[in-house]
Every structure is written in C-alpha cells, then in structure tokens.
Amino acid sequence: MSAPPTDTNQTPLLEMRAxxxxxxxxxxxxxxxxxxxxxxxxxxxxxxxxxxxxMIKIISGLYQPDSGEMLIDGDPVSFRGPADSIARRIxxxxxxxxxxxxxxxGENVYLGAYPKKGGRVDWETLYGNTRELLDGLGxxxxxxxxxxxLRVAEQQLVEIARALSQDARIVVMDEPTSALSTEEVxxxxxxxxxxxxxxVGVLYVTHKLDEIYRIADRxxxxxxxxxxxxxxxxxxxxxxxxxxxxxxxxTALFPKSTVERGPVLLQATDVSxxxxxxxxxxxxxxxxxGLFGLLGAxxxxxxxxxxxxxxxxxxxxxxxxxxxxxNSPADAMExxxxxxxxxxxDDGLVLPMSVRDNMTLASLRQFARLSWLDSRNESEAATGxxxxxxxxxxxLRQRVQFLSGGNQQKVLMARWLMRDPKILILAEPTxxxxxxxxxxxxxxxxxxxxxxxxxxxxxxxxxxxLGIADRILVMREGRVTAEFDRSEATQEKLVQAAAVDPETSxxx
Amino acid sequence: MSxxxxxxxxxxxxxxxxxxxxxxxxxxxxxxxxxxLTGFIVLVWIFLSIRSDVFLxxxxxxxxxxxxxxxxITGFGMTLLMIAREVDLSVGSMQAFxxxxxxxxxNRWPYLLVGIAVAILLGVIVGLINSGLTLKLGITxxxxxxxxxxxxxxxxxxxxxxxxxxxxxxxxxxxxxxxAIIEDPVRIPWPVAIMAFFFVLFSLIVAKxxxxxxxxxxGSNPEAAALSGIHVWRLKTICFVITSAxxxxxxxxxxxxxxxxxxxxxxxxELQVIGAVLLGGASLAGGKGTILGTFxxxxxxxxxxxxxxxxxYNPNWQWxxxxxxxxxxxxxxxxxxxxxxxx
Numbered sequence: 001m002s003a004p005p006t007d008t009n010q011t012p013l014l015e016m017r018a019x020x021x022x023x024x025x026x027x028x029x030x031x032x033x034x035x036x037x038x039x040x041x042x043x044x045x046x047x048x049x050x051x052x053x054x055m056i057k058i059i060s061g062l063y064q065p066d067s068g069e070m071l072i073d074g075d076p077v078s079f080r081g082p083a084d085s086i087a088r089r090i091x092x093x094x095x096x097x098x099x100x101x102x103x104x105x106g107e108n109v110y111l112g113a114y115p116k117k118g119g120r121v122d123w124e125t126l127y128g129n130t131r132e133l134l135d136g137l138g139x140x141x142x143x144x145x146x147x148x149x150l151r152v153a154e155q156q157l158v159e160i161a162r163a164l165s166q167d168a169r170i171v172v173m174d175e176p177t178s179a180l181s182t183e184e185v186x187x188x189x190x191x192x193x194x195x196x197x198x199x200v201g202v203l204y205v206t207h208k209l210d211e212i213y214r215i216a217d218r219x220x221x222x223x224x225x226x227x228x229x230x231x232x233x234x235x236x237x238x239x240x241x242x243x244x245x246x247x248x249x250x251t252a253l254f255p256k257s258t259v260e261r262g263p264v265l266l267q268a269t270d271v272s273x274x275x276x277x278x279x280x281x282x283x284x285x286x287x288x289x290g291l292f293g294l295l296g297a298x299x300x301x302x303x304x305x306x307x308x309x310x311x312x313x314x315x316x317x318x319x320x321x322x323x324x325x326x327n328s329p330a331d332a333m334e335x336x337x338x339x340x341x342x343x344x345x346d347d348g349l350v351l352p353m354s355v356r357d358n359m360t361l362a363s364l365r366q367f368a369r370l371s372w373l374d375s376r377n378e379s380e381a382a383t384g385x386x387x388x389x390x391x392x393x394x395x396l397r398q399r400v401q402f403l404s405g406g407n408q409q410k411v412l413m414a415r416w417l418m419r420d421p422k423i424l425i426l427a428e429p430t431x432x433x434x435x436x437x438x439x440x441x442x443x444x445x446x447x448x449x450x451x452x453x454x455x456x457x458x459x460x461x462x463x464x465x466l467g468i469a470d471r472i473l474v475m476r477e478g479r480v481t482a483e484f485d486r487s488e489a490t491q492e493k494l495v496q497a498a499a500v501d502p503e504t505s506x507x508x
Numbered sequence: 509m510s511x512x513x514x515x516x517x518x519x520x521x522x523x524x525x526x527x528x529x530x531x532x533x534x535x536x537x538x539x540x541x542x543x544x545l546t547g548f549i550v551l552v553w554i555f556l557s558i559r560s561d562v563f564l565x566x567x568x569x570x571x572x573x574x575x576x577x578x579x580x581i582t583g584f585g586m587t588l589l590m591i592a593r594e595v596d597l598s599v600g601s602m603q604a605f606x607x608x609x610x611x612x613x614x615n616r617w618p619y620l621l622v623g624i625a626v627a628i629l630l631g632v633i634v635g636l637i638n639s640g641l642t643l644k645l646g647i648t649x650x651x652x653x654x655x656x657x658x659x660x661x662x663x664x665x666x667x668x669x670x671x672x673x674x675x676x677x678x679x680x681x682x683x684x685x686x687x688a689i690i691e692d693p694v695r696i697p698w699p700v701a702i703m704a705f706f707f708v709l710f711s712l713i714v715a716k717x718x719x720x721x722x723x724x725x726x727g728s729n730p731e732a733a734a735l736s737g738i739h740v741w742r743l744k745t746i747c748f749v750i751t752s753a754x755x756x757x758x759x760x761x762x763x764x765x766x767x768x769x770x771x772x773x774x775x776x777x778e779l780q781v782i783g784a785v786l787l788g789g790a791s792l793a794g795g796k797g798t799i800l801g802t803f804x805x806x807x808x809x810x811x812x813x814x815x816x817x818x819x820x821y822n823p824n825w826q827w828x829x830x831x832x833x834x835x836x837x838x839x840x841x842x843x844x845x846x847x848x849x850x851x
Binding site: 307309329330333334339341346347348349350351352353357361362364365368371372373375415 | 716717718719721722724725728729731732733734735736737738739795796
C-alpha cells in the first residue's frame with residue numbers, strides 16, 4: 001500500500017459541504033461533510049439506511065441535494081444527471097451491476113465510448129485493449145464472451161475494468177467484494193493500489209471491517225444521515241468503528257437471553273425447489289436459527305418454499321407433528337407457521353389499507369363469527385399490538401403507507417404474532433429500517449423465543465446473525481455449506497462458508 | 509444506554525380509532541366519490557324538478573329507479589369483480605344470449621321459476637367459464653371476457669334470426685318488471701325491490717365480512733393477500749360467478765320489460781355498467797370501489813337520461829352525456845387526490 005496522503009492542504013478531489021437530502025418522511029442526509037483527497041482510499045461505513053447510498057447517488061448525479069455544496073477540484077458543481085458526473089471523470093461501480101448481459105465483455109467495457117476508425121467501430125482495438133485490461137487484472141476471460149455467461153464475481157471485475165478504461169479520477173465502489181472470493185479480493189486490492197498510484201481517489205463503501213484495515217487510508221463513519229467521524233485508519237480500533245456506526249455499545253443492540261431449547265418444532269428434510277437442493281432444517285422450541293448467505297445464495301427462496309409460497313418439488317416439512325402440504329401458504333399457516341417476507345412493500349403490506357386492517361389480515365377468521373367481522377374486537381387486538389410493539393402511528397385507521405419503514409415492519413410482525421404461530425420465518429426483517437426499530441425487532445425476537453416460539457432468521461448481514469441466532473446455517477448456491485453453534489461462529493467462518501465451495505475448496 | 513430505552517420511543521401515543529377528515533360539509537362532499545356523486549344528484553334533481561312537472565312524480569321516479577336497477581344489479585357484481593382487479597365485458601352480450609334462451613325455455617316449460625332458474629344458471633356457467641379461463645390459463649380477464657362477449661353475441665344471433673316472442677302468456681311474467689311488491693304507502697316496483705335487496709346484501713358483505721376485507725386486500729396487493737392465507741383463486745371465482753349470475757337476472761328482467769327475447773339486446777350494456785362502477789370510485793387497478801358508490805353513479809346517470817327524455821331532447825345524447833360525466837368524475841378524482849396528498 002502506498003503511503004497515506006498526509007498533506008491535507010492539497011486540493012481535495014471531492015468535497016461535500018453540509019449536503020442535505022430529504023425524501024418524504026425521511027432525512028437521508030443531514031448536513032453531511034466529506035472530503036476525498038487525491039491518491040487516497042477512503043472507506044465509508046455505516047449501517048443500512050445510514051445515508052451511504054444517498055451519498056453515492058449524489059456523487060453520481062442521480063440525486064440532487066436539497067441544500068449544501070459539492071466541489072470537484074475546488075470548483076462548485078451541480079450535477080443535473082449522471083452524464084455531468086461522468087464528464088467530471090467520476091466512475092461509480094454499483095453493487096447492482098449495470099452491465100448489458102447480451103453484449104460481450106469488450107463491448108460492455110467500452111459501452112458508449114467505442115473506439116472508432118473511419119466512422120466504424122474499431123473492433124480490433126476494442127478487443128485488444130480489453131484483453132490488456134483483463135490481463136492486468138489477472139483475468140483469463142475472453143473479451144468476446146457475452147457478459148451474461150460470466151459468474152457474478154467475474155462480472156464485478158469487468159465492471160471495475162470498465163472504470164479503468166474510462167480513465168476516472170474518482171472511483172466510487174459500493175460493496176465491491178460482496179460476491180468475490182478471497183483470491184479475487186486480492187486482485188481487486190492490487191488494482192485499487194494501482195489506481196491509488198495514479199492519484200485516483202477511491203471512495204470505498206463496505207460493511208467488512210477487515211477490508212478497511214487492509215486497504216483504506218482514512219475512514220468516514222455515517223449514522224442516521226449525519227457525519228459521525230473521519231479519521232486515519234491506523235489510529236482506530238475495529239471496536240471504535242462499530243460503536244460509531246451503531247451509536248452505542250453493540251451488546252445493547254442484541255438483547256440475547258439464554259433460552260432452554262425445547263422439543264423439535266419444525267423438521268424439514270431433503271427439501272428442494274427452484275435452485276434449492278437437499279435442504280435440511282431442524283428448529284426447536286425457543287430457538288433462533290440463523291440462515292446466512294450472500295445475495296443469490298437462495299436463503300429467501302428457502303423461506304418461500306418452507307411457507308409454501310414458492311414451489312416445493314421434493315422433501316418433507318413437518319411442523320409439530322403434522323405434515324405441511326407443499327405450495328399452500330394457507331396450510332402452512334393452519335399448522336402454525338408465519339412468514340415475514342423479504343420485501344415488505346411488494347408482498348407484505350397492503351399499502352392503502354389501514355394499520356389495523358393490515359394487522360388483522362392473516363387472522364380475519366379469529367375476529368369473525370360466520371364470516372361477520374367484529375371490528376371492535378379487531379381494534380382492541382390491534383391497539384394491544386401497537387402498544388406492545390411501540391408502533392408509532394397517529395391512529396389505527398392511518399393508512400400503513402404513511403408509516404416509516406420500521407413501523408411498517410412492526411405492523412407486519414403484529415400480523416403474524418396475532419396468529420400466535422409456533423414457527424416464525426423472518427426474511428431480512430431489519431432491511432432498510434432505522435437502528436432503533438432494529439433493536440426493537442431483535443428484542444421482540446428474543447422475547448418470542450423465550451415464550452417457546454421457534455424462529456428462522458434469514459439475513460445477509462453478519463453482525464445481526466452473530467448477535468441474535470443460537471445456531472447458524474450458512475447457504476451457498478442453494479445448499480447448506482456449514483453449520484455453527486452460537487459459541488463457535490465468527491465473521492470469518494461465516495464468510496468462508498458462504499463464499500467458498502466446500503467440495504473443491506476452490507474459490508467461488 | 510440499553511436496548512430497552514432505545515426501543516421505547518417516548519412519543520408513542522395511544523392510537524385512537526377516529527379519523528380527522530374534513531370538517532365542513534364541502535370538504536366532506538369532496539372527500540369521496542360517494543360525497544360528490546350525492547352532490548351531483550341533488551343538483552340534477554333540483555334542476556329537473558324545477559324544469560319539469562313530471563320529474564318528481566311517484567310514477568316517474570318508479571320508472572327511473574326500475575331502469576337504474578337493470579344496470580345497478582349487474583353493477584354490484586361488477587364492483588366486487590373490479591375490487592378484485594378483474595373485469596367482465598361479457599355482461600352485455602349475456603343480456604341477449606340469456607334473454608333468448610330464457611324466453612325459449614319459458615315457451616317450452618311455462619313456469620316463471622323455470623325462466624328465472626335458466627337465466628341465473630346460464631349466468632353461473634358463463635361466470636365459471638370466464639373465471640376458469642382467466643385463472644387457469646392466466647389470460648387477463650379483459651381479453652377472456654372480450655372473447656366471451658363476441659361468442660355470446662354470435663350465439664344469440666345464430667340461435668334465433670328474429671326476436672323470441674312471448675308464447676307462454678304467463679300473467680306473472682310481465683309483472684317481473686312492471687309489477688310492484690307493495691302499492692301502499694309508496695309503490696315499489698319489483699326491480700327496485702330486487703335492487704334494494706342486493707344493495708343491502710352486498711354493502712354488508714363488502715364492508716362487514718371477511719370476504720369483503722379479503723377482496724380489498726387481494727385487489728390492492730394480490731401477493732400479500734395470498735401470503736396472508738387468502739384464497740385468491742376461490743375469491744375471484746366467486747366474484748366472476750356473482751357478476752354473471754346477476755347479469756343473468758338482469759337479462760330476465762329485461763325480457764320481461766320488452767316481452768320478448770331479442771338477440772340485439774344489451775348493446776353497450778357492459779360499458780354502461782363498467783362506466784358506472786368506475787364513476788362510483790372503483791379503479792381498473794383494483795382494491796377500490798364501494799356498492800354505495802356504484803349505486804349513486806347509476807342513479808346519477810339514470811337521472812340525467814331520464815331528464816333528457818323528459819325535457820324532449822334527442823335521446824341519443826344519453827351516450828355522450830354518460831361519457832362526459834365519467835370524464836368529469838375522473839378529473840375530479842385526480843384533483844381530489846392531489847389536494848389530499850398535499851395536506
């Protein structure tokens with residue numbers, strides 16, 4: 001790694017001064033300050049919803065700030081769109097890749113800027129240059145391969161090659177290693193060092209603290225849309241970073257009680273479905289089983305198959321002694337299962353309906369006699385849950401769409417708790433919600449486990465899995481690759497099991 | 509700081525069950541389609557009763573409501589269907605198809621109940637076919653019922669080249685449309701009584717039962733409804749069948765009115781029904797609409813048509829007026845939504 005830039009008097013490549021950005025109901029960025037120097041790797045960390053992605057989108061010109069100033073090389077700029085940002089030689093490598101699957105690697109690398117000769121595309125130069133770029137990255141991909149045929153990790157590296165080809169001065173990387181193997185991460189880091197030597201400023205967004213210590217010069221922590229601290233990485237300990245990110249000691253976030261494991265409640269044997277093979281799962285009463293995997297590992301498909309919402313092609317699921325029919329959410333519910341889905345707005349909430357009606361939707365029969373609804377009864381039950389889960393809403397009749405993400409999620413939790421289930425499957429229950437609501441949901445999970453509920457907790461975020469689960473299964477490409485007890489699980493072990501093929505021990 | 513203290517937000521208020529809607533009468537009228545439709549109806553009725561001596565007579569109101577009933581009864585079913593994010597375009601052709609077959613059945617077996625049973629049964633069958641094709645094959649109901657509309661019209665034309673005449677001479681037959689359930693103190697014609705019955709029935713079902721609640725949920729977010737254990741398939745089938753069965757009943761009332769089964773009956777009927785349901789607050793995107801709204805919309809359109817006839821204007825204006833009213837209502841609704849969203 002090259003020496004960190006110590007001369008802070010040099011003109012910053014990028015400077016944000018008191019940038020604010022508000023969305024209806026949310027302050028995404030609150031008077032944010034940020035400085036990126038030439039030749040530095042600057043890590044940006046914070047929890048989901050802390051404002052990192054809003055920052056990236058402002059830098060890339062996708063969003064315009066409501067107030068504040070942004071400077072490039074000391075000049076105030078105002079980007080009207082991504083084209084303006086690209087014109088200032090800023091390259092953003094998104095987590096969700098924006099490659100065109102049908103085009104070749106070379107075509108993608110030079111997309112929009114094909115080398116030309118006499119008005120026609122100069123294919124020789126295009127593929128020749130791409131070859132050189134890929135060689136430099138240690139990639140043995142044929143530049144003529146369609147991008148759609150590459151693995152996600154390779155696509156990510158192609159995306160980075162594209163950044164190089166565009167001769168960017170500021171490179172923003174959003175979680176670039178989430179799909180990479182250890183070896184590929186090494187290659188990426190070598191590449192970043194080369195960018196650094198050329199004086200490029202790299203803004204590196206990540207959740208992985210070990211990477212920060214390997215590659216970054218400085219780190220900025222954001223929380224709730226605000227700048228918390230910027231410091232040189234050599235002067236901090238990981239523990240400090242976590243505390244800054246979360247805003248308190250981490251132990252307080254995960255109120256984990258010791259619960260005596262009860263009898264087996266859920267037994268799934270050799271379950272298969274789309275992309276899922278030989279999936280086995282046992283959940284005991286009072287137990288929180290964590291299911292961890294990277295994006296695309298299939299954990300959310302498993303959730304849907306268990307509940308009957310996605311097709312189950314084989315295997316058996318037994319809940320508390322009774323067999324659950326495949327492909328029937330109604331049957332799974334009948335037998336005592338509940339599923340909090342991954343995307344609350346797509347397949348959870350009925351947005352134009354009231355808070356109360358959303359809560360009671362899965363237990364209407366409980367409030368009806370001969371299908372006639374007793375609305376007073378409904379309101380009483382809903383009021384109880386609003387208080388128990390501290391849901392912030394002006395009234396039970398408030399449309400659920402006007403609630404904040406955290407409160408919406410709690411409404412959905414209430415929907416399932418009303419049914420008094422035996423097994424609750426929670427798919428990414430804390431995605432995109434604020435830290436306070438997260439803590440509340442963890443507390444609730446703990447409380448439910450104490451009451452003897454069996455919980456399957458699916459997440460792509462390591463800290464919460466480590467913090468709350470009794471036992472952790474790790475999935476990769478539709479299979480369970482490892483199982484850890486709470487006491488033996490570590491971040492490294494989970495990442496290793498999630499990213500590395502156990503049979504060949506080769507990089508994924 | 510403990511998680512407990514973070515988790516308990518200080519500003520949690522005990523939720524109340526009240527709503528703070530508009531307080532003035534004007535705001536309330538504008539707050540919902542039911543509100544401004546009522547306003548419209550009052551204006552039209554005041555205008556017509558000033559301009560015409562006949563309008564507010566018991567006889568005219570009876571005729572007006574009987575005509576409204578023909579559209580509203582099918583409209584109630586269509587409301588359920590459109591809340592569930594489906595639609596049925598075949599209800600117009602059913603007026604001809606069912607009418608012809610019901611009249612032929614009556615001529616063969618001259619009992620009133622036979623005719624009614626045939627009409628409703630045919631409706632149920634058509635509804636099952638519509639729902640089967642829509643739900644099993646995954647074709648949108650718009651296309652399935654568009655095809656059904658053409659098929660039934662064709663079937664009506666090919667089964668008889670001329671109108672099927674009343675050969676059974678049942679004395680009770682014409683009373684289905686023209687007779688009254690009671691004469692004192694007010695004369696209530698049969699169609700109006702039938703409409704009132706279904707109005708009450710479906711209003712309660714939609715507002716007060718698990719069926720109604722599930723219907724709104726599935727229309728707004730089918731995926732969420734299914735994952736909450738709602739039988740989407742079953743509910744939609746019920747809606748298709750109810751709509752067609754009611755359309756069959758309307759068809760029977762229509763042949764009683766015309767005293768013949770005509771193969772060109774009900775042209776444009778489906779658009780009158782769907783137009784009224786939309787005017788009443790429903791949406792092609794599902795999840796919206798009320799029985800009261802549909803009734804008020806048919807009443808408004810019926811009153812205007814009645815007025816056009818009473819005032820001696822060319823009755824063909826009815827078509828254009830219906831269209832204009834629907835456009836105005838849609839405009840009003842979008843204005844209303846913008847206003848309420850801003851506040």
